[in-house]
Amino acid sequence: MGKLRQALRFQLGLTFIELVLAMAILSVIAAVTMPLAEIAVKRGKEVELRRALREIRGALDEYHADWSRAVRERRYIPSIDETGYPETLEELVTGNDWGGLYPYKRKYLRRIPSDPFDRWDQGWGMRAYKDDPDSTVYGGGDIYDVFSQSDGVALDGTSYNTW
Template sequence: MSRGLRHGRRNSGFTLVELLVCLAILGLLASVALPMSEMTVQREKERELKRNLWEIRDALDAYHRACEDRAIIVSPDQSSYPKNLVDLTRAIPDARADRQGQTLRFLRSIPRDPFADPDVPADQSWALRSFQSEADKPQAGADVYDVHSKSRATGLNGIPLNRW
């Protein structure tokens, strides 16, 4: 009787074929998930790049408006845009008569280009365009009119990041 029970009892566990099928399915799922996760990381970096570009460009425009409103005094031969990005974070005395003793700041800190080398300081992570340079051939100069990424990568939208 004990002999019949031993043969009737089924061994628990997986066969080698079942394990190989499970491993193949897991490998297939991983090969699909990896490109999706890489695309998600790329998309997040692009969102951060877009936010940082807007933040810096808004600060550059605010600095320019402050010069036009005579809150910042510049000489006639000087540009109404900052000389560098660090100027946007410095406390600049407000030159308007009703605001004596007050200061202007346009950024708390300079956002960094998320595609730049993390060892590069944030203000040096951007390519700069001066007011005098052409839009299709941006060049650095005596002032900072605009910024763009130094990255040669192409965005998910097909446009090179340095053209954003």
């Protein structure tokens, strides 16, 4: 019985070569999975950016549709150069009753979504109704469109600020 215990005591551990092989296999697996994890994180941020742009642009369209309806029903009298788009993104959060079109202030967003690629707190890039469709300089006045100010490149090769 004593010799059996001694034989088992020597065979319970791993040899140095087995440890080196196990570490090599683990490092190869880690080297393969790390780029895949980075791509998955970037893809998630891209999905979030598309959702945020869709949400804000949809709210801008609803705001304009309500403005048009209020003007058509003569509940709101616009100024000569008014386009029906908000002057700030905050107006989408605070809402408007459009001269009694609604019995309450209709709010178009609960909060302004953030840009997942905005590292420097620049916020959204904005375009006015009179700006060129691909302009990156806000002409002031109303907000017709928003875009990401990130100069990063998406997985499909397009620039985020062109979405």
